[in-house]
Amino acid sequence: MTELLIRLFVRDYRNTEQPQVRERYGKFAGIVGIVSNLLLFAMKAITGLVTGSISIIADAVNNLSDSASSVITLVGFKLSGKPADEEHPYGHARIEYISGLIVSFLILLLGVQLLQESINKIITPEETVFNPAAVLVLVLSCLIKAWQSFFYRKVGRRISSPTIEATAADSRSDVISTLAVLLGLIISRLTSFNLDGYMGVAVALLILWTGVKVVKETSDPLLGIAPSSETVDDIYRTILSYEGILGLHDLNVHMYGEGRTFASVHCEVDANEDVMASHDLVDNIERDFLRDKNIHLVIHMDPVVTDDEPTNRLREQIREMLTGISPEITMHDFRVVWGKTHSNVLFDVCVPFGFRYTDSALLDEIANGLYMLGKNYVPVVTVDHSYVPDNREKEA
Incomplete structure (x- = not known):
């Protein structure tokens, strides 16, 4: 059913890499959420008022907030599809994350309000009226919410949208909360013990937990997260497939929303090669990345001396020395300025965040190790x- 709806209402649905198609998916998901959640709200609100159940009314208000969230999602996708301009040269795709953050705050606000009302219901309980129609409404609600979760998850994964995937998680939580309300209604009927307020508290706590989770998921991309290992490996593998690239390092990837990825990397080339030929090579790589992967790549070209035996030998000795300090250390941009009284040994080392040595302590270790290799070496x-998950130096 989900696939059929997508084919009917999302034009050119297969080309999810296109920003226009992605926007259509987002708008469609928003409209589905608005319609289905308003329907659930109306059903539960009427049922809750008839039975006098605070937990059913709480569940109805939860669905109303879901409908409001869908409106925000719809607006967010519309705004995020705006082209780049002078004020926002990297585009507006991150508006999607902001809309998701607004949704999460609404969820938290709702959870706090429902928790307060449910606690009041426990302190001053009111009799609820059991109605078979209420059971039918709650069962139907669970089925609709379960379908919503499946629908949102499929759309979210297809277009890589954290906002829609967060909505899928919210729908799964709604299934659990509605089941809790249904269970409380049945137990209260069988035992004459009023669980309505307690189930309202359970629903409120579940809503709060979902809100906190969604806050984290939508705020992480705004703060800036490391690219996935798959993305990093794909970039490394693709660049190293070009003849003339000896290695690469210092990869940085910045994501300004889906389809708005900017990256920079240092590529090592043979110092003996013609500089114009090497420049043409990196230009071709940059163009290919933009065309094939929609990644705006900037390459810094690092010439590497490959035919000087003393330099090559010292490079390998230092690499072994660094591995002895820690296998996590990598080295790049190595060169030596040879002199009669001393030789300057220049290179960069890359370490992961949370490395056991401070920068100054590591430099001391390297200086001591280099002194053991030769007293005239000046580091x-x-x-x-x-800034990526795997900091190992990549070589062809």
């Missing part, structure tokens, strides 16, 4: 920190 070392 000129820069410590970098990796």
